[in-house]
Amino acid sequence: MTITVVLPGYLHPYADGRSRIALRAGGATVRDALDALRVSYPGVSHRVLTEQGEVRPHINVFVGDENIRFTDGLATPLRDGSEVVILPAVSGG
Amino acid sequence: MPRSSPQPVLLLVGTTKGAFLVRGNRARTSWSLDGPFFPGHQVYAMAYDGRGGRRRLYAATENPFYGTVLHTSDDLGKSWTDPKEPNVRFDESSGLSLKRIWQICPGPESEPQRLWLGVEPSALFESRDGGATWTANAGLLTHPHRERWTPGNGGMCLHTIVPDASGDSRLLVAMSTGGVYRSDDGGRSWRARNVGVRAEFLPDKHPEFGQCVHKVVSHPSRPGRLFLQNHWGLYRSDDWGDTWQDIANGVPSDFGFAMAMHPHEPDTVYIVPLQSDLFRCVPGAKLRVYRTRNAGASWQPMSRGLPQRDAYESVLRDALATDTLDPAGVYFGTRSGKLFASRDAGASWRQLFGGLPPIVVVKAAVPSPAPARATRKAAARKRRAPARGRRA
Numbered sequence: 001m002t003i004t005v006v007l008p009g010y011l012h013p014y015a016d017g018r019s020r021i022a023l024r025a026g027g028a029t030v031r032d033a034l035d036a037l038r039v040s041y042p043g044v045s046h047r048v049l050t051e052q053g054e055v056r057p058h059i060n061v062f063v064g065d066e067n068i069r070f071t072d073g074l075a076t077p078l079r080d081g082s083e084v085v086i087l088p089a090v091s092g093g
Numbered sequence: 094m095p096r097s098s099p100q101p102v103l104l105l106v107g108t109t110k111g112a113f114l115v116r117g118n119r120a121r122t123s124w125s126l127d128g129p130f131f132p133g134h135q136v137y138a139m140a141y142d143g144r145g146g147r148r149r150l151y152a153a154t155e156n157p158f159y160g161t162v163l164h165t166s167d168d169l170g171k172s173w174t175d176p177k178e179p180n181v182r183f184d185e186s187s188g189l190s191l192k193r194i195w196q197i198c199p200g201p202e203s204e205p206q207r208l209w210l211g212v213e214p215s216a217l218f219e220s221r222d223g224g225a226t227w228t229a230n231a232g233l234l235t236h237p238h239r240e241r242w243t244p245g246n247g248g249m250c251l252h253t254i255v256p257d258a259s260g261d262s263r264l265l266v267a268m269s270t271g272g273v274y275r276s277d278d279g280g281r282s283w284r285a286r287n288v289g290v291r292a293e294f295l296p297d298k299h300p301e302f303g304q305c306v307h308k309v310v311s312h313p314s315r316p317g318r319l320f321l322q323n324h325w326g327l328y329r330s331d332d333w334g335d336t337w338q339d340i341a342n343g344v345p346s347d348f349g350f351a352m353a354m355h356p357h358e359p360d361t362v363y364i365v366p367l368q369s370d371l372f373r374c375v376p377g378a379k380l381r382v383y384r385t386r387n388a389g390a391s392w393q394p395m396s397r398g399l400p401q402r403d404a405y406e407s408v409l410r411d412a413l414a415t416d417t418l419d420p421a422g423v424y425f426g427t428r429s430g431k432l433f434a435s436r437d438a439g440a441s442w443r444q445l446f447g448g449l450p451p452i453v454v455v456k457a458a459v460p461s462p463a464p465a466r467a468t469r470k471a472a473a474r475k476r477r478a479p480a481r482g483r484r485a
Contacts, residue, residue, distance in 0.1 A: 010159065014177055043177030047159035050190035051183045058158045088158040 001025055003033050003078050006085040007044065014043030030061060031074035033084050048086055058089045102416055103169065104424055105150065106432060107136030107454035112152050114170045115445060121422055121436040124445050126483040127170060138210075138411070140197035141458030145205030148460050151224070153194030153210075161191050163210070165224065169460060181210060181218055181227045187234060189214055196411070198254040213250035215242055215268045219280065230280050238271070238285065238302050245269035245305050245324070252410060253306070258313035265309065265319070265334055272304035273321070273334050286334035293325045308352040308410045312359035320362045320389065322352040322410075324370065329389045340389025345376040351413035355438065356421050360388040363415070363423055363439060365408040373407045380404040382413075382425065384439050398442035399433065406431070409453050416457040426452025445485045 005021045012019055023036045031053075038045035048059055053074075055061055061068045062085040068076045078084070104115035111129030118124075130136075134154035142149045150166040152173070163180050164173045183189040193213040200207030210218040210227065217230040233239075233251075242249060253267035262279035265286070272287040285302035292304045305324035312318065321328040321337060327347045328337040341347035346366040355361035364383050368376045375381060379401045381394040400406075406427045416422035423435040430449035435442045 010156075013175075046179045046182075047156075050160070051185055052188065052190050053185070054190070056158065056160060 001028065001078070001080045003080075003082045003084060005033065005037055006083060008087055010088070011044050011047060011086070014047065015041045025078065028078055029072075029074065030063060030068055030076045030078060030084060033078060033082075034074070060087050060089050061085070062087065101459055102418070102422060103141065103458045103460055104414075104432070104434075105139035105141060105152075105454070105456040105458065106426055106449070106452060107139045107152065107411075108426075108430070108450035108452050109135050110450035112136040112139060112154075113449065114150075115432065117434075121418075121434065124434070124485040126446050126485070129450075130170065130173065131164070135193070135453070137453050138194045138197045139454050139456050140199060141456060141460065142199040142208070143458070143461055144199060144202055145223075147205070147223075148463070149224075151197045153197060155193050161194055163194060163197075163224070163227075181212070183216070183229060187229065189216070189234075192248065193250065195250045195252040196254055198256065201256055201258065201260055203260055209254045209256075209264075211251035211254050211266065211268075213248045215239075215249050215251040215271055217251055217254065217266055217280070232276065232281050232283050233266070233274070236274075236283055241303070242268065242271040243303070253309045255309055255311050255319065257316050258311070259316040261316075263316075263333065265311075267306040267309045267321075269307065269324070270303060270305040272302045272306055273309065274302075275334050286330075287337070288335065289330075289337035289339075290321065290323055290328055291326050307350045310352050310354040310362065312354050315359040318359065318388070320352060320354070322349050322364055324348065327364070327389065340385070342390060343392045344383055348373075349408075350410040351408045351425065352410075353413045353415050353423070356415050356417045357419060358386065361386045361438075362389070363413060364392070365413060365425065367407055374405045375407065378402060378404050380406050380427075382423070382435075382439055382442075395435070395439040395442070397440065398435075398444075405429075411454040411456075412452050414455045414457040417459050422457060424455050424457055426455045428452065446483065 025033045025036045101119045102117035106113040111132040113128035116125050131154045138153040140151040152164045155161045166173045196211035198209045206223045208220045218227040220227045251268040255265040257263035265275045267273045274283040275286045276283045287304050290304045291298050308322045310320050317333045319330040325348050327341040329340045330337045344366050349366045351365045353363045367373050380399040381396045383392040385392045408425050413425040421438045423439045426432045428451045431447045432445045433442050434445050
């Protein structure tokens with residue numbers, strides 16, 4: 001299954017300058033996709049997930065237009081061709 | 094250090110929106126501001142490590158979205174590392190996630206590869222390879238008191254590390270809110286050391302642990318003597334923290350955060366008292382550093398050059414520092430973004446810069462001169478490059 005991860009500008013330097021990463025994920029959830037991302041781009045993964053494997057509090061992960069906080073979290077299912085979008089939340093200052 | 098050295102004093106200034114480097118001449122009369130480095134990041138911990146021939150700066154950055162990373166610079170801030178993978182991490186089995194690095198503490202001169210970090214949630218990380226890798230101290234991580242430590246307003250953080258300058262395997266740490274802990278066996282085991290320190294906010298005012306200690310300092314020539322600024326209370330210990338005595342003699346308030354040791358006088362300590370835990374501004378809106386020269390028997394206000402009206406300022410726990418020159422330089426930054434300096438051990442002050450973001454850490458360093466070849470290159474670069482930054 002192929003999915004695409006879309007990164008915000010801050011994370012491009014940790015993905016060899018890329019804004020979109022096509023992944024072949026072995027499983028079918030967001031967690032599987034992020035696990036696959038960790039293999040190729042650990043610098044991205046560590047900035048999105050805590051040591052405990054949770055999405056950082058001020059990061060939002062979308063599948064299509066749906067924030068996974070309002071679906072099944074990291075267990076949110078993916079389909080072949082899904083787009084996983086990572087964005088900073090509206091916070092900070 | 095040669096008198097011709099152009100920038101003998103370096104102030105490391107961390108703010109809630111980035112870091113600045115403030116470079117002063119030998120007379121400490123001319124200062125320049127360089128930065129911000131890491132704009133948009135909170136920088137709660139910085140340090141200079143001049144051991145083992147290094148001239149290394151450390152800065153711990155906290156990105157509000159993407160987490161905490163420890164950066165280094167070996168060229169006094171011209172360039173910084175940017176680790177792809179965060180270099181300070183809890184093991185997954187700990188159940189903990191790093192929020193903030195509060196303290197960077199180079200180890201003793203005799204062990205130039207050893208450093209410690211104090212972090213939030215409360216833990217001590219140690220490196221024995223010059224900062225390349227870090228490991229959380231297991232004795233504190235699994236301490237039976239851990240589940241009863243509770244976060245203070247600043248979070249559940251270990252913010253103070255006091256190594257034994259005599260080279261023994263003793264190490265003392267302090268945390269908010271947990272109190273003082275000491276290890277006598279190189280960090281394998283830890284005992285609470287808070288006898289005599291009050292906890293105003295608990296029903297039991299003298300618990301074994303749970304005090305909200307804000308800062309502890311010690312002079313390397315007097316190992317075992319400690320000074321402590323508490324969340325209400327000023328204390329001294331002469332026995333490595335086994336017992337503490339009240340030394341709030343002549344201060345307008347014994348509430349405060351910041352505390353710094355004179356570099357050459359083991360009985361001289363600086364503090365900046367605040368009105369109260371509710372109104373965390375200097376008493377009477379007069380900005381005054383208090384100094385004791387007799388180990389806390391009495392304290393005197395130092396105010397010449399500091400604003401004495403309408404100064405609703407506060408100084409946080411790591412935002413007061415001294416350099417190693419003689420007479421000593423003393424420096425502090427305020428939450429309102431003003432940076433002050435004294436080049437006569439606190440007798441008089443001037444504001445170096447204002448308008449900075451809220452200042453949370455100030456460290457002072459007197460870096461060793463650069464190797465001769467590098468100095469010639471730097472001089473050539475300086476001739477070619479236009480001056481940048483602000484001057485004071």
